[in-house]
Amino acid sequence: MILLFFIMSKESQSFGKAEHLCGITTINTLFEKGRSRNFHFLRIIYLAGDTIPGIPPVRILISVPKRIFKKAVTRNLIKRRIREAYRRNKSTLFNALEKQNQRIDLAILWTGKEVLSYHEITEALKEIIERLSQQKQQ
RNA sequence: CAUGCAGGUUGUUCCAUCGUUUUCUGCCUUUGGCAGAGAAAGGAAAGUCCGGGCAACAGAGGGCACCAUCCUUCCUAACGGGAAGAUAUCUGAAAGGGUAUAGCAGUGUAACAGAAAAUAACCGGCAGGUCUCAGGGCCUGCCAAGGGUGAAAAGGUGAGGCAAGAGCUCACCGGUUCCGGUGGUGACAUCGGGAGCCGUACACCUGAUGGGUUGAAAGAUCAUGUAUACCGGUGUUUGAGGGCGGCCCGCCCGAGCCGGGGGGUAGAUCGUUAGAUCCUGCAAGCAAUUGCAGGGCCAGAUAAAUGAUGGAAAACCGUAAAAAACCUCUCGUAGGUGUCAUACGGUGACAGAACCCGGCUUACAGACCUGCUUUUAUU
RNA sequence: GGCCCCGUAGUUCAGUUGAAUAGAACGUCAGAUUCCGGUUCUGAAAGUCGUGGGUUUGAGUCCCUCCGGGGUCA
Numbered sequence: 001m002i003l004l005f006f007i008m009s010k011e012s013q014s015f016g017k018a019e020h021l022c023g024i025t026t027i028n029t030l031f032e033k034g035r036s037r038n039f040h041f042l043r044i045i046y047l048a049g050d051t052i053p054g055i056p057p058v059r060i061l062i063s064v065p066k067r068i069f070k071k072a073v074t075r076n077l078i079k080r081r082i083r084e085a086y087r088r089n090k091s092t093l094f095n096a097l098e099k100q101n102q103r104i105d106l107a108i109l110w111t112g113k114e115v116l117s118y119h120e121i122t123e124a125l126k127e128i129i130e131r132l133s134q135q136k137q138q
Numbered sequence: 139c140a141u142g143c144a145g146g147u148u149g150u151u152c153c154a155u156c157g158u159u160u161u162c163u164g165c166c167u168u169u170g171g172c173a174g175a176g177a178a179a180g181g182a183a184a185g186u187c188c189g190g191g192c193a194a195c196a197g198a199g200g201g202c203a204c205c206a207u208c209c210u211u212c213c214u215a216a217c218g219g220g221a222a223g224a225u226a227u228c229u230g231a232a233a234g235g236g237u238a239u240a241g242c243a244g245u246g247u248a249a250c251a252g253a254a255a256a257u258a259a260c261c262g263g264c265a266g267g268u269c270u271c272a273g274g275g276c277c278u279g280c281c282a283a284g285g286g287u288g289a290a291a292a293g294g295u296g297a298g299g300c301a302a303g304a305g306c307u308c309a310c311c312g313g314u315u316c317c318g319g320u321g322g323u324g325a326c327a328u329c330g331g332g333a334g335c336c337g338u339a340c341a342c343c344u345g346a347u348g349g350g351u352u353g354a355a356a357g358a359u360c361a362u363g364u365a366u367a368c369c370g371g372u373g374u375u376u377g378a379g380g381g382c383g384g385c386c387c388g389c390c391c392g393a394g395c396c397g398g399g400g401g402g403u404a405g406a407u408c409g410u411u412a413g414a415u416c417c418u419g420c421a422a423g424c425a426a427u428u429g430c431a432g433g434g435c436c437a438g439a440u441a442a443a444u445g446a447u448g449g450a451a452a453a454c455c456g457u458a459a460a461a462a463a464c465c466u467c468u469c470g471u472a473g474g475u476g477u478c479a480u481a482c483g484g485u486g487a488c489a490g491a492a493c494c495c496g497g498c499u500u501a502c503a504g505a506c507c508u509g510c511u512u513u514u515a516u517u
Numbered sequence: 518g519g520c521c522c523c524g525u526a527g528u529u530c531a532g533u534u535g536a537a538u539a540g541a542a543c544g545u546c547a548g549a550u551u552c553c554g555g556u557u558c559u560g561a562a563a564g565u566c567g568u569g570g571g572u573u574u575g576a577g578u579c580c581c582u583c584c585g586g587g588g589u590c591a
Contacts, residue, residue: 084446
């Protein structure tokens with residue numbers, strides 16, 4: 001049943017509730033123990049581990065700070081663009097992790113000062129996913 | 139047509155691809171998944187400035203504080219909100235718009251300037267006395283008519299009166315206040331009569347009305363988990379502490395309480411979307427609003443969904459060249475005004491539910507409707 | 518989501534029962550002292566009191582609106 005779920009998730013671009021990172025304890029452990037890395041206008045924090053049955057291989061959290069964008073509308077817009085870019089390009093990371101039999105918790109934080117278009121965010125996220133999957137293979 | 143002013147309505151649509159949350163039905167078969175059908179942010183969801191619902195806790199009672207409101211009548215669950223008015227004042231050419239308005243019994247304050255900021259004598263005017271070098275000086279008293287000031291100066295004008303003056307007296311005018319009539323539900327307006335009653339502003343104050351406190355992280359249920367080891371202070375009828383806003387009296391409970399230090403949990407469900415509800419019609423009312431009838435069910439997320447990308451349509455704005463029409467003259471393949479269509483480019487604002495309603499305030503590209511104004515200019 | 522507090526020279530603060538010149542310290546600048554710098558002394562500049570209205574003769578102070586910053590809740 002789990003295997004079937006994995007096969008389906010390879011093809012589909014869905015992004016359901018199970019792939020969101022929820023709960024105060026898990027988020028706290030991620031921020032305490034995870035390793036961070038900066039990209040142009042993004043900052044990621046990740047924590048890898050072995051596969052746990054029933055939990056998908058990647059769980060992510062997207063955060064856009066209130067200090068940079070005062071208005072809720074712009075924060076929502078950026079979060080939606082990041083989520084969309086991740087949803088479209090996550091399959092490579094999934095495949096790489098399944099080969100290694102590992103899973104990862106990931107937080108994507110926004111550090112840029114301006115609102116960027118969907119295409120720019122997509123390029124950046126592709127680069128991040130590429131690097132992460134290569135690192136896992138090594 | 140243009141120009142403003144007031145009030146109201148609205149706040150893009152469609153397609154493709156890939157997705158999110160949730161309700162119902164069916165199937166697989168149960169931590170769930172799949173299929174089908176349906177629903178999915180605003181006029182301000184914002185600020186949190188008021189009011190209410192709802193919930194918990196508290197309520198023997200009394201006094202004093204404290205806070206809010208303040209022209210009238212009405213609307214409303216309620217309001218500091220709204221509607222229709224009243225008076226005064228500022229502003230605009232006008233339609234209109236802004237602001238203020240409970241009471242004066244008492245008390246206080248009014249810098250600088252000015253004689254004086256309120257039981258006014260500095261200059262000044264007058265009377266009497268006295269001295270004199272005959273210009274006047276000094277002393278005593280009376281006087282608010284004139285005086286650079288100031289935000290504000292002791293009602294205004296005229297006459298009488300007086301030593302000189304003064305509401306000191308009278309006439310008219312303005313205001314205050316009392317009595318009566320008329321109109322109005324009322325604020326008030328208006329008419330008649332009386333009282334010489336006559337500075338302004340603010341604050342305290344006085345009066346009336348309202349306010350128990352805390353807010354959904356309220357609160358309820360279930361699950362998980364644990365230890366008050368030790369130290370200090372204070373207390374058990376000589377009464378600590380508590381009775382979730384302050385003080386005092388009073389009443390009730392009554393053996394722990396406070397500080398340091400230490401240990402555990404930090405998950406889920408309900409609350410949580412059917413209501414002062416929405417739409418349509420009719421009726422009452424100047425209006426805010428209310429009543430009746432019929433129909434509808436309309437987001438419920440929780441590290442927080444309601445979308446992302448691409449394309450098209452209509453709308454608006456700008457530019458371009460050409461043409462119809464009109465106007466002007468130095469009548470020329472001249473200049474200007476300019477509607478519709480075309481091409482290109484641009485714009486689509488303000489802004490994201492977090493228990494729910496009623497307002498207020500603030501932000502906002504535009505579009506539409508109704509009523510009214512007209513100084514100047516055109517027809 | 519709710520509830521509170523604060524915005525005054527470049528910086529840290531006074532001034533908050535309305536009265537006109539908004540003050541202090543540090544810093545800055547100029548001069549003196551020194552061969553030069555520091556220390557020290559003398560002097561000066563620097564504020565639309567967060568924004569916009571209102572009350573008042575007069576507002577940093579009182580009232581309202583908006584803007585910015587901070588705190589708190591179990």
